[in-house]
Amino acid sequence: MSKQFTYEYEDDSKNRITFDYSPEADERMDTSVENGVPFLYLNRSAMITLAKTLIKIANGPYSDGFHIHLHKDLNADEPERLVVLLSSQSGSTVKQ
Secondary structure, three states, X not given: OOOOOXXXXXXXXXOOOOOOOOOXXXXXXXXXXXXXXXXXXEOHHHHHXXXXXXXXXXXXXXXXXXXXXXXXXXXXXXXXXXXXXXXXXXXXXXXX
């Protein structure tokens, strides 16, 4: 079975991005580190919202260093769980 995903959106400004949530606003997202490996737990709605956000960043006017802070369940009132950073380099530039 062939599936197609089409996503049309307005270009955001260079220094900000908007999220397109599901109509039900039922996104569930959380993270953890298990045995030194980061895990990202998402329901389908959160996966689609994250995919749309990454498409906007990948196709947008954003430069290296642009980043977004994602919170539990993609809810700004919840604790921060993940930072996604646009970088032309592979891997982390932060030494631990």
